[in-house]
Amino acid sequence: MNLGIEGIMLLGALVGFATTYQTGSLWLGVLAACLVGILAGLLMALMTVFIGVNQHVSGLGVTLFCTGLAYYAFRVIFGTPANPPQIQPFAQVEVLSGVSILGTILRQYPLTYYAILLVPIVWWVLYRTSFGLKIRAVGENPEAADAAGINVYGVRTVALMISGGFMGIGGAFITLSALGFFTFDIIAGRGWVCIALVIFANWNPIRVLWGSFIFGGVSSLQLRLQLTGINFPYEAFLVLPYIVTIIALTIANRNAAYPAALLKPYKRE
Amino acid sequence: MPAAIEVNAMNVVKMKNITKRFGSLVANDNIDFDLRKGEIHALLGENGAGKTTLMRILYGLYRADEGEICVNDNLVNISSPKDAIREGIGMVTQHFTLVPPLSVAENIVLGATDGFLLNPKKIRRLVTEASEKYGIAIKPEALVRNLSVGERQRVEILKALYRKAKVLIMDEPTAVLVPQEVETLFNSLNQLVSQELSVVFISHKLNEVMAICGRITVLRGGKLTGTVEHKDTSEKELAKMMVGRETFGVTRQQDKEPGEPILTIANLSFTDEQGLERLKDVSLEVRCGEVLSVAGVSGNGQSELVKILTGLKKPTSGRVVLNGRDITGSPPAVITAAGMGRTPEDRHAGVIGDLSVAENLALENLDEYKKRGMLDRKLVREHAAKLIEEYQIKATPEDHVRTLSGGNMQKVVMARALSRKPCCVLAAQPTRGLDVGATEYVRSKLLEQSDRGAGVLVVSEDLNEVMELSDRIAVMYEGRIMGIIPALEASEEKLGLMMAGVLEKDETKIL
Numbered sequence: 001m002n003l004g005i006e007g008i009m010l011l012g013a014l015v016g017f018a019t020t021y022q023t024g025s026l027w028l029g030v031l032a033a034c035l036v037g038i039l040a041g042l043l044m045a046l047m048t049v050f051i052g053v054n055q056h057v058s059g060l061g062v063t064l065f066c067t068g069l070a071y072y073a074f075r076v077i078f079g080t081p082a083n084p085p086q087i088q089p090f091a092q093v094e095v096l097s098g099v100s101i102l103g104t105i106l107r108q109y110p111l112t113y114y115a116i117l118l119v120p121i122v123w124w125v126l127y128r129t130s131f132g133l134k135i136r137a138v139g140e141n142p143e144a145a146d147a148a149g150i151n152v153y154g155v156r157t158v159a160l161m162i163s164g165g166f167m168g169i170g171g172a173f174i175t176l177s178a179l180g181f182f183t184f185d186i187i188a189g190r191g192w193v194c195i196a197l198v199i200f201a202n203w204n205p206i207r208v209l210w211g212s213f214i215f216g217g218v219s220s221l222q223l224r225l226q227l228t229g230i231n232f233p234y235e236a237f238l239v240l241p242y243i244v245t246i247i248a249l250t251i252a253n254r255n256a257a258y259p260a261a262l263l264k265p266y267k268r269e
Numbered sequence: 270m271p272a273a274i275e276v277n278a279m280n281v282v283k284m285k286n287i288t289k290r291f292g293s294l295v296a297n298d299n300i301d302f303d304l305r306k307g308e309i310h311a312l313l314g315e316n317g318a319g320k321t322t323l324m325r326i327l328y329g330l331y332r333a334d335e336g337e338i339c340v341n342d343n344l345v346n347i348s349s350p351k352d353a354i355r356e357g358i359g360m361v362t363q364h365f366t367l368v369p370p371l372s373v374a375e376n377i378v379l380g381a382t383d384g385f386l387l388n389p390k391k392i393r394r395l396v397t398e399a400s401e402k403y404g405i406a407i408k409p410e411a412l413v414r415n416l417s418v419g420e421r422q423r424v425e426i427l428k429a430l431y432r433k434a435k436v437l438i439m440d441e442p443t444a445v446l447v448p449q450e451v452e453t454l455f456n457s458l459n460q461l462v463s464q465e466l467s468v469v470f471i472s473h474k475l476n477e478v479m480a481i482c483g484r485i486t487v488l489r490g491g492k493l494t495g496t497v498e499h500k501d502t503s504e505k506e507l508a509k510m511m512v513g514r515e516t517f518g519v520t521r522q523q524d525k526e527p528g529e530p531i532l533t534i535a536n537l538s539f540t541d542e543q544g545l546e547r548l549k550d551v552s553l554e555v556r557c558g559e560v561l562s563v564a565g566v567s568g569n570g571q572s573e574l575v576k577i578l579t580g581l582k583k584p585t586s587g588r589v590v591l592n593g594r595d596i597t598g599s600p601p602a603v604i605t606a607a608g609m610g611r612t613p614e615d616r617h618a619g620v621i622g623d624l625s626v627a628e629n630l631a632l633e634n635l636d637e638y639k640k641r642g643m644l645d646r647k648l649v650r651e652h653a654a655k656l657i658e659e660y661q662i663k664a665t666p667e668d669h670v671r672t673l674s675g676g677n678m679q680k681v682v683m684a685r686a687l688s689r690k691p692c693c694v695l696a697a698q699p700t701r702g703l704d705v706g707a708t709e710y711v712r713s714k715l716l717e718q719s720d721r722g723a724g725v726l727v728v729s730e731d732l733n734e735v736m737e738l739s740d741r742i743a744v745m746y747e748g749r750i751m752g753i754i755p756a757l758e759a760s761e762e763k764l765g766l767m768m769a770g771v772l773e774k775d776e777t778k779i780l
Contacts, residue, residue: 139367
C-alpha cells in the first residue's frame, strides 16, 4: 500500500511540467516525471522494505515530502507569477472522427491510449512472466518466496520503483495533457482514488480498468451536469465521483481478497 | 586409514561444531551432524532441543555463529535458502511456505523458472513429469488454497525435488497428518531414498522415528546426545537420550464410577461468517469425575467448539448446560461464574503478557480483590504467592508473564482456572508445545481435577495425550462427532480412521 501516490503524482506533475517548460519537449517531460516517480518509489522502498517502517506512516511521509518538495521547486523555478506559466499540452488524437458519438468518445490524449494499452501489458507481466509470479508471491507469502530462493527485498523494491514511475507519469498527465499549466491543487485526491480503485478491483489490472472507467465516467458526468445549468449547488456535483467511489468500495470490499502480506514488512529471522 | 575415508565419502552433508546463539540462549552448542547418501536420518529431541535451528542453519534460514558445513565433501558457505538450493538441499518446513492463491504448478516453479516468460502449459507439463518421476501424485492446476494439509505437504516435497534437491529436510512432517496420511508420506520417503536421495526427519515422536529411520541423532537442550543406528537402539533408550531420564506416564485410577452429568452440550451447530458450517449437531455429555477428550485433526471444528464453550462465540443453534444452568451464548464472565475452569487453546490469548503474574492470576475475578472500590494490591500479591508455590510456577508475582516459558505460562493459566475449584474444567490443547516435564505436570493436574469430582473436557490433537488421560474419547471430523468410544477400547488405528472420517463409531466394532 503506497500512500505516497498523492504526493508522487503532484511531484510528477510539476517535474513533467517544468521539464517541458524548459525544453519544449512533452515526451521529455513524461520521461522526467517517470524518473522522479521511480526515485520516490525507491525512497518508499528504503523505508518500508529495508527499515520495515509502517506503510501508512511512510506513505503519508512520502506524500508530505513530495508535496513540500513540489511547492518548493515551483517557487524556485517560477517564483510567484501573477498568471500561472503555460505550456502547449498534448493534442488530442482523433480516431474515427467522422462517427458522431464514437468519435467523441475516442478523441483522447495519447497518454490515455498508452495507459489503456498498459493494462493488458501489466496483466501479462503479472500473470505470464516469472517476474510477475515473483511479485505475486512476495505479496502473498514472503516467507514462501524467500524459502524458494527469491530475493524478497529486491522484488518488492523493483515493484515499488516501477509503480512509482507510473505514478509520476500519472501526475504528469494532468499538467501535460489535460491542463497545460501547474497549480498546487491539481491532483485533488486522485491519488487516493487510485488506491480505492485498486482495492475495488481486488488487485486485478483488468478490473482496475473498469473501475477507472466508472470513476472517469462519473467525473465527466458531473462536469456535464454543471454545464447544464440545473439550479443545484455545483459542489454537490463535484462530490459525486467520490461518493460513487465510497459506495463502490463498500460493495466490492465485502468479499475482497486482499494480498495476504498486504502492509506487512518482511524481516528474515 | 582407508576405511575412514570411505565413510567420509558417503556423507552428502557434514556439519561440524555448529554453534548458534539467540541472545543469551545457546540453541545449538557445538553440534556435529552427518547425513549419508540414501538414508533417512532422524533428528530427535524435545521441543526447544535445537533440531529445527540446526536444520534452518543447513537451509540458510539462520547463520551459524560457529562451525562449518560440507556438502559432498566440499566446504560450503550457505547464507540463504538460495545457496542451500544450489547445493541440492531442500526443506519442508512445519509452516508450509506455499502461496495459497497460486496454483500447484506456479508454487512449484516459483523462483526456479528460467527465462522471463511463464508458459502455463509448459510449467504444468514439467510439474506433471516431476510428479510421475518421484511418485508423488498431485494435480498441477489445482489452487493451493483448496488443498488438504497432506496434499500441501506433497506440493512442498515436490517443490524441493523440482529444484533438484538431493537432500530433503522434513521438519516434523507428521504433526499435521492423520495416521493414514503418515503412511502415505512414509511410502513416498522410502521411495525417494531408493532413488539415492537423503532425508533428514525431524521429530519428537519415538514410534515414527523407529518406524522409518536408519540412523537417529538425538539432541537435548541444544547439545548433541549422540547418534545411534536403528538396530542398536529401542524406543526406551531413545526416550532416555531425549529427556535425560526415564519417562513415567501419569498414573490414574481405573474403574471409576462416573457421576452425574455436569456439562451437557446438545445439538450444537455453528455457521461462521463465511457461511461455512463448522459444527454440525454436536452433542456431548461430560460427567462428574470423568475425563472426556475430543480428538481430531486441527481445523475440524474443535476451535469453534472451544470458543462457544468459553463464551467467545455464539452458536447458531443448540444448547449448553453447565451444572443445571443454561449458559448458551453467555459471556465468558457468566460462564466462569457458573463454574467453568477455562484454559484456552492459545495460552498467549489466555494471559496478558505485559501484566505481572500476580495481576494475571487475579484477572478473571477482580471483584474479589476490591477494597473500597480500589484494587487491593497486597491481597493480589499474596494470592499469587500462594498459587506460585502450589503450582510450582518458576516466577515471582512481579514478573511479566511475557517473560515466562510456555510451561510456566500454562501453569499460570491453569492455576487461575483451577484454584477456584470449578465444577467443570475445559482444557484446550493443554500441553501443546510444552516439554515432557511440564506436559506430565499439566496432565497430572487435570487428572487431579477429575479425582476431585469435577468433569474434565480435554480438546487435543495429541493422540497419546488423549489415550493417556481420557475415560472416554469423542472424535471430531468436519464439525461432526464421529463417535464416542471408551478409552480402553481405543487404539491409534481406530482413532486415526475416525479422525480421517472413514469410520463411524458403529463400524469400529468390525476392527
